[in-house]
Amino acid sequence: MIKTERQNKRIGFTTSLPVEVILAAGHTPVDVNNLFITSASSEFIRKAEMTGFPRTVCSWIKGNYVASLTSNLDELIGIVQGDCSNTHSLLDMLTEEGIKVSHFSFPLDKTYTAMDAEIKKLEAHFEVDRSEVMKVKKRLDKIRERLIVLDEWTWKERLVSGAENHYWLVNTSDFMGNPDRFEEDLEHFMNQAQQRDPLPTRLRIAYIGVPPIYANLYQVISDLGGDIVFNEVQRQFAMPYLKSDIVEQYLHYTYPYSVFDRLKDIEYELLKRHIDAVISYTQSFCHLQIDNIILKRHIDLPFLTLEGDQPEDIDSRTLLRLESFFEIHG
Numbered sequence: 506m507i508k509t510e511r512q513n514k515r516i517g518f519t520t521s522l523p524v525e526v527i528l529a530a531g532h533t534p535v536d537v538n539n540l541f542i543t544s545a546s547s548e549f550i551r552k553a554e555m556t557g558f559p560r561t562v563c564s565w566i567k568g569n570y571v572a573s574l575t576s577n578l579d580e581l582i583g584i585v586q587g588d589c590s591n592t593h594s595l596l597d598m599l600t601e602e603g604i605k606v607s608h609f610s611f612p613l614d615k616t617y618t619a620m621d622a623e624i625k626k627l628e629a630h631f632e633v634d635r636s637e638v639m640k641v642k643k644r645l646d647k648i649r650e651r652l653i654v655l656d657e658w659t660w661k662e663r664l665v666s667g668a669e670n671h672y673w674l675v676n677t678s679d680f681m682g683n684p685d686r687f688e689e690d691l692e693h694f695m696n697q698a699q700q701r702d703p704l705p706t707r708l709r710i711a712y713i714g715v716p717p718i719y720a721n722l723y724q725v726i727s728d729l730g731g732d733i734v735f736n737e738v739q740r741q742f743a744m745p746y747l748k749s750d751i752v753e754q755y756l757h758y759t760y761p762y763s764v765f766d767r768l769k770d771i772e773y774e775l776l777k778r779h780i781d782a783v784i785s786y787t788q789s790f791c792h793l794q795i796d797n798i799i800l801k802r803h804i805d806l807p808f809l810t811l812e813g814d815q816p817e818d819i820d821s822r823t824l825l826r827l828e829s830f831f832e833i834h835g
């Protein structure tokens with residue numbers, strides 16, 4: 506078990522951050538994105554728009570706003586550098602509603618000293634020291650080692666589907682609030698997966714970009730004859746670097762930094778995993794749509810950009826684009 510002496514609080518956050526610090530303090534980490542997407546998501550969007558959030562703001566922001574208000578959080582940490590340009594206003598709005606908020610930043614200059622200082626600030630905030638945090642990191646790295654195996658079972662052994670890979674990796678941002686239970690469930694799943702016959706090899710797809718808001722994207726791609734064998738950002742959430750130093754771990758994490766850091770990681774994985782085609786997911790009204798221009802320019806493979814908006818099944822226009830893509834490249 507992770508430390509329990511201090512009073513347990515529910516600590517929400519708006520994207521992956523050094524979760525080791527929250528756990529070392531004996532608190533429960535809660536990624537509000539995961540709460541939003543597994544809840545009555547459309548209803549959350551409607552509520553946020555009734556409050557006055559414009560239609561032209563990303564649905565994740567609206568969903569995270571309502572998720573933060575309705576999930577008994579003791580505090581919310583907003584990642585104000587290295588994630589979303591809307592987070593500052595979201596935090597102000599949540600402060601206005603009476604939620605206790607604090608900040609974390611992935612430093613723009615990406616130096617060891619700056620990252621170390623940010624983690625130290627978080628440690629001071631939660632009154633833990635680096636040795637306590639490192640103990641938790643070592644514990645989480647044991648789970649991360651298993652997730653590296655699970656990822657290999659997706660692209661190499663073909664025992665795990667792209668949707669299953671997505672599920673396990675995306676949930677490592679908060680380990681579903683309880684790393685011990687997460688590990689137990691993961692082991693149970695892997696024991697079952699190990700008994701399977703390998704999946705047939707079809708068109709090998711890389712999924713890049715933020716996790717999809719569509720409810721059925723993985724199913725649709727599979728039905729069209731594609732196998733997602735690389736989930737870019739979800740794999741980053743799982744931090745498969747096993748660095749001995751926590752500062753190095755969060756410098757290695759590509760998502761909060763420049764698109765060129767992401768591109769380097771993506772290009773390496775595309776080659777290693779023998780990828781045939783890339784599906785790049787973007788969210789309506791998201792600044793990362795600009796990064797996608799650069800990714801598309803540099804990636805020399807069939808490349809389809811999808812744009813999702815609402816938390817629902819894929820719309821007919823997107824389905825048609827996917828069908829045409831698979832007809833040409835399948």
Ligand code: SF4
Binds near residue numbers: 566588591790793
């Ligand atoms: S998808 Fe883009 S705009 Fe939406 S919350 Fe994430 S970073 Fe922000």
